[in-house]
Amino acid sequence: MKHTDIYILSGFLGSGKTTLLKRFLQSEKERGRKIAVVMNEIGQVSIDSHAVSEDAVLSELLSGCVCCTIQDQFEVELYSLLRQHALDVIYIETTGVAHPVEVLDACISPLFARRVQMRGIITTIDATRWSNRQQLSVPLQMLLKEQVRHADVLIINKTDELCVDAQAKLSFELQAINSDARIIFTTYSNVRIDDIHLLSHRPRNEHGRLNVERLRIQTYVHTFTKPIDLHMFERWVRQLPDTIYRMKGFLRFTHTSGVYSFQYAYGTPLYMKEEMNVPLHFVIIGEQLDKQRLKQQLDDMQKGEG
Numbered sequence: 001m002k003h004t005d006i007y008i009l010s011g012f013l014g015s016g017k018t019t020l021l022k023r024f025l026q027s028e029k030e031r032g033r034k035i036a037v038v039m040n041e042i043g044q045v046s047i048d049s050h051a052v053s054e055d056a057v058l059s060e061l062l063s064g065c066v067c068c069t070i071q072d073q074f075e076v077e078l079y080s081l082l083r084q085h086a087l088d089v090i091y092i093e094t095t096g097v098a099h100p101v102e103v104l105d106a107c108i109s110p111l112f113a114r115r116v117q118m119r120g121i122i123t124t125i126d127a128t129r130w131s132n133r134q135q136l137s138v139p140l141q142m143l144l145k146e147q148v149r150h151a152d153v154l155i156i157n158k159t160d161e162l163c164v165d166a167q168a169k170l171s172f173e174l175q176a177i178n179s180d181a182r183i184i185f186t187t188y189s190n191v192r193i194d195d196i197h198l199l200s201h202r203p204r205n206e207h208g209r210l211n212v213e214r215l216r217i218q219t220y221v222h223t224f225t226k227p228i229d230l231h232m233f234e235r236w237v238r239q240l241p242d243t244i245y246r247m248k249g250f251l252r253f254t255h256t257s258g259v260y261s262f263q264y265a266y267g268t269p270l271y272m273k274e275e276m277n278v279p280l281h282f283v284i285i286g287e288q289l290d291k292q293r294l295k296q297q298l299d300d301m302q303k304g305e306g
Contacts, residue, residue: 003117004082005089007193008103010147011124012140013096018156020124020167020189021093025056027193033088036081038074040095048199057085057263071106090116097116099145101285103244105265110249111280113131120215121153122196123181124189127158128171140289145178150176152216159185181217186193217245218289224280227252244289249282250274 007024009017016066021037022241028035036057059077081087094103100121106120125148133141147152154174159167171183184191230253247264259278284294 003114004087004115006116006120007089007091007145008100008107008121010098010100010103010121010151011091011094011096011155012126012144015096015124015129016155016189017093017096017124018193020122020155021091023189023191024091024193025066025076028056030091035085036085036087036090036211037091038077038081039093040074040093040098052116057081057087058177071102074106075109075111077291078107078116079112079138082089083113089119094104097140099143099146101146101217103217104252105246105248107284108219108221108248108283110221110283111278112255112285113219113281114223118164118215118217118219120196122153122155123147123151124157125174126154127156127162130156130170130173131162145177148174148181150216151178151181153177154181154182154183155189155191156185157187157189158196161186166238177254178216216287217287218291220284220289220291220294222282222295223283224251224282224298224302226302228301228303229235229254229255234269236297237264241286242267243284244284246285247283249281250278252280 006143011023025035025037030104034057035055036059040061059081061074076275079092081090092103092107094100102124104208106116107116117166125144130144136144145290156170156174162170167185171185174181174183182196184195186214228251233251233253234275245265247262249262251260251262252258259274259276259280261272261274262282263272
């Protein structure tokens with residue numbers, strides 16, 4: 001099955017996301033890739049849609065943020081794009097106040113999780129605004145840090161306005177929050193998608209095997225083929241580490257009939273019976289996922305072991 005790459009463009013208001021998107025789209029066009037763009041605006045009017053060329057499929061989601069108020073609408077739109085177009089890549093430009101984990105959560109629906117490949121979260125930062133972030137409200141300061149903490153690549157704009165010492169200080173501050181992210185200093189988001197090597201491909205090691213996935217936030221998709229024991233499943237959920245942020249999917253249980261949708265966030269599970277027949281895809285989102293261990297645990301659960 002062909003996978004569609006997904007990139008999330010995160011960053012605070014005015015940090016250079018749209019300029020970065022334009023550069024990425026040009027790079028993708030030169031590679032001959034079929035592109036779609038989802039642009040999210042909190043307001044009722046799209047401001048930046050002119051940045052998307054006519055040869056890219058454009059979807060605009062207005063009057064809400066995909067990470068919260070219109071998450072369901074966002075999932076439906078992604079599903080529609082994947083069904084109607086043979087896409088190589090989808091770029092999602094978030095609102096300036098979106099939390100990247102919530103956006104990623106909305107991107108990985110059990111309905112189409114097997115058809116997409118998350119390539120990473122790219123966060124743009126206005127160097128001047130970051131230096132003066134103490135002037136913002138406390139919630140917005142926290143949001144900026146969260147956008148940094150969950151990024152795979154940090155694009156730092158307006159660095160021409162910083163001296164060498166200021167750049168070093170900024171780099172130190174960002175690495176203290178997220179030591180795993182690749183940091184690129186630039187002006188006017190002058191970066192091509194080909195420059196972001198760790199996201200655009202997964203290099204092989206000297207033995208020809210794929211290296212461990214290096215994304216900050218990872219996803220694992222498991223497919224159950226038959227019902228599982230509810231008590232065994234709940235016991236497994238209770239012992240999960242706090243590095244697992246989200247889980248969702250469709251499950252069948254041995255003690256009852258029908259399909260249940262399952263949601264897990266902030267340590268709280270939620271079950272709802274569904275009146276539909278869907279594949280039993282189960283999505284796990286978190287940091288430092290041991291995918292082989294998760295697969296073994298869920299396989300054992302299906303066998304009635306554990």
